[in-house]
Structures are given as C-alpha cells and as structure tokens.
Amino acid sequence: MSRDAMLLVDALRDPATTRGLDAQGWTELLSMARAEQLVGTLAERLKIESVPPKVAEILAEARINADYQHRSALWEADCARRALAGYGGKVVLLKGTAYVASGLKAGEGRSIGDLDILVARDDLSQVEEALLDSGWEWVKPDPYDDAYYRDHMHELPPLIHKERDRMIDVHHTILPLTARRRPDAVAMLGRSKPLPFRGGVGAGPVSVAQGLTSPTPDPSPEGEGRLHTLAPTDMVCHSAAHLFADGDLAGGLRNLWDIHCLLSEFSTPDFWPSLGERANLHQLSEPVERAVRLAHQLYGTQIPQEWAGWDRQDKWYVARLTARDGWGRPTRQFIRLIFYIRSHWLRMPLLMLARHLWVKWRKG
C-alpha cells in the first residue's frame, strides 16, 4: 500500500508494466488515474494491451467519457467562434480543446474542462462585450477579485454561459502580469495557425467535431473567421509555462503527459533548436528545459542529447508530481505546501502577495 503515482507514470510510459498487476494493483492504478484526470489517457494507452475483463469495462467507460468531453469542448469552441464572428482579430484555442481540435496525440483520451482562448490584449474589451452579448456572464461579482483579475492577471475574470453552464477563460497572455517572466503574447498570436475549418450557418452541430479537424479546402487563406491554434513551439512553451512557472503543479502529471505527446509528435531536427529560441524569446528557457527533462525522465520522451541532463531540484518536482497514494489521496503534504507557497512566490512580488493575502483573509 506504499505505492505512489509512479505506478500510473509507469503504466502510461510502458503499458506492458500493467501485465503483472493483480486486482489490488488495478484498483489503485485506476483510482490514481481518476484523481489525476488521466483515466481517459490511460484507456487510450492500454488499447493494445489485454487487460482483465473488469478493467476493460472501466476503460471503455473512460473512453465514452472522453468522447463526451471532446464533443462538448469542440461544441463550446464553436459557440465562442460564432459569438466572436464579428471580431476581426485572431481567436486562439489553448490547451485541451486546441489539442483535440488539431487532432494531436495529446488530445487522445484527455479530459477537458473549461474553454481557454487567447486574444490580443488591446481587443479584450471588444471580445468581452461580444461574449456578454451572447449569453456569457461573470462568475465572480466581487469587485476586488474583478479588479485584481483586470489589473494583474493574464486573463479576464472567468465567464460562464448562463444556459450551457460552461466556463470560458479569455487570456491575453500566458502568465500573470505580475510574474517575473514576461512571455511575448504578441509573437504567439503572430505565429498562430488557423484550423482547417470555417464553419458558419448550416454547418450544424454534427459537423463540428469532424469539421474542426477535417482537411477541407481552405476557403480563406488568411484564416479569417476561423479559430487558431498556437505554433508547435509556442504550444510547448505555453504548456511548460502553465506547469512549471504558474500554479502549484496540481494536475501536473496530465500536463507533463501533454508535453510528452507534443514533443514526441513535433520532434524533428529543426524543431529542437527553434524550441530553444522560442523559449528564450518568451523568457521561459528554464521551465521549458525542465519540462523536457522531466518528460524524458518520467514518460521516456525521446529528446536530443543536449536537452538531457539533470538538475538537482528535479527530484523535488518528481516527488510532488507523484504525490498520490493507492486510494487516490494526495500525499507528501509538506512538499505540496512548499510548491503551493512557490506558486504564489512566482506569481507576484512579496509585498503585493502580502497585500493580496491580507485582503483575501479579511474578506474571509
């Protein structure tokens, strides 16, 4: 019973490692996978393995769930596209929805919650207005929180659609404005690519899932009116920033699996040098290098010699990422706490953090 989530990491890296599992082992693996939002991914990975019939039923269920989430996510993306049809700028899908819409391996079986989009900072009020006109509304009516988001964050306060009950996060960059690292959001938008889909009236809901990814002839070479995704290098930079330069590594195993899939799929001799340059441009060299090293270390990602290596801090990251037991419970509370404190430290200068926590504490 002293297993940690390395059991899950092993199963994802090499599905054959599950062959020796007994009923107890499977139960623990599945609980961990659910807790880490990775059971759909695990189901995809184990497709080729022969597993006990009971396990096969659970994995089939996980695939049904993933299909449902993907359907909803693409539908939600298309709703946003239609709401923003009158907006002239680029609308870039981020994270899970982007992976699924692009047909990337990182999207296979992936769980998806909110819709995340990136738009130009100067256009925020225009985008906000268009979404409010189409049925989205504020989640947090609190004036302090609202002002905090607008002044210091990389996204608008979250909006929720009043009929579909789905959240949208509208980003204008990928890290909080108060963070020390300042990624170049303008460059990211500049290199983003339109998805091969134009949609429009009459396309209908059924065509959405196929439509976003199908290689239909491009009616508008400029990609006008279409959703975009980040360029491959920027996709990796964003994912690494999200994992190691923001937040407390909650859901980290899933994020690292995204990175593993992206790197494996994009890997060409040209890709790696341009990833290095791009990470440098976005002031994200350290998180990107760490992401590459840890993806290699945990998931066995093939990486070039010059990216390999080991940082003495890495072991703490591994300990935090795998801090879960066979009941699906979070473990290693002290390491978790340190990473939690670190996440605030990364996000804002100390004095500002103190003020923020003071206000939040007084408000209860």
Added chain:
Amino acid sequence: MHEFRVQVGPAAFRIGSAWRAPIDQLAHLYRDYPQPDFTDFTVRLEPTTWLRRWLRPSVAIGGDYMLPDAAPLPLAQGLLAAEMAMNLQMALGWRRHLLLHASAVERDGRVLVMTGQSGSGKSTLSALLGSEGWRFLGDEFVLLDPVTGNVVPFPRLISLKNEAIAAMQSAQPDARFGPLLAGTPKGDIRHVVPPADAIAQMGQGGAPALLLFPRYGYPGAVREVAPGETFMRLTQASTNYVALGEAGFITLTRFVKSVPSRAIDYQSGDEAIALVEKLWERLA
C-alpha cells in the same frame, strides 16, 4: 484506512474510512452481498481537517468522482455519507447503462419502473411492493442496458425518509434496519436491507413493462402521460443521458416507445399498491 468492499448489481465499490464505525455499519447491513476483488469505484470518508478526526468528527464525502461543494456530515451520519458517495460515483462515473433516477420492481420477468422527484414516494413504494409479491430491483437508480433495453438490478440499501420509516417498520417488522440517522439534511433517514430474493437474484434483470410517475399526498387519480412528456422527464431524471450521446438517445427512445406510462396520485401505501396492481393487470 478501514476498508469494506461490496458488489451491488453490476457495480463494485471499495469504501475506505478514517473511522471504524461507518465500515462496521456497512459490513453489517451489506453482509449478504458479494465482496469483490476488482472494484469499479473508490469511496473515501475522511476528516475535513486533521483535527476533525477526533474533535467533533466531520466526514468529507470523497472518492474517484467528487462534487467540489459537497457538504460534510457529522460522523454519526457516516453511513449516509458512504451511501451518498456511492450514489455520486454512479451518477458521475457510470457509463455502461443509461441511468435513471428511479425505483424498480419485477414480477414474471417484467419490470415496473417508478420515477419522480424526491418525496414522490417512489422509494417507499418499491420497498412496499418488494414485500407484496414483487422482487425489489432498486430504489435509487434504474439501469437500462443499451444493448438489450432491459432493466439491470441495482438493489442497494433502501433509504427511508421521515414518515416512511414508521410505515416500513410496521409493514416489515422483521427486516434488518440500520441506525436511525436523525436530523440529516434530508430529515430523518433509516436504511433497510432489501429482501433476500432481491440480493440473491441481483444479477438477473428483466424487460421494462410499465412506467409510473407516482405523486404522494394527492387524492387517488391516474393520468396518461404522452410519450413526448415522458421522454423529456426521463432526460431530466437521467444522470448520464447527455454523456452517453447517441447510445443514450437510442436507449431512451426505445424505452419510451415500448413502455406505457401513467402518472398516479395517492394518499396511502395501500391505495398506491391497489392502483399499481390494477394498472399492471391492464397495461403490462
């Protein structure tokens, strides 16, 4: 963690608890059920904070699937916490059948399904019928098989609320009851073990033959329910209709097309049973 495993119909649960008491209660009430090796879901009963393990113990409802804002319960209601957590796993995680929030009983291989809001009496009715020549299949969830269209039994503990507790105690004084859980968010609750045949035959389902929408507290009446209304009400009574996509639509459409449905009002258990028998004879 103290641990207990139980198989209810097609679903197997692993329940872990930081305290002994809820596990002992579960083991006692579920003692006639199979104890599986493989489990579909894990349920966790843990203190809300480390202090709450001993001091005014407070049980957080956890597991593979959780609601972020689920209110904790006092340890005295630990059994209820476990039952709620098991329901939650089914509602949020089960995708092998179309799940309807409904109760069901079987006779001659054919199944009567009853659905309605909390307080409609569907749970109590299924329990009463279960001792009146019907086989009890479940009082919380009805599982529809997408392949065969049959109802698959899910006979977990029957959860009696408020006045239904006394009604059941006088109808079935020999049944095995759990502790009285007074003052829960849903009032007084007492669990009762389903009849022996319900547990022994829980692997055996049946074809749905009649759907009723019971309503307790109104003068006796029967009303036809049009298929369109039935369909809409059942989509709302289902926890996974949307998630199942096309399979959910096909399963529900087949059910609505093949099963007659009626709304019934009643003021007492005896009245309801007489109504049910009459409708069953005529329609099923």
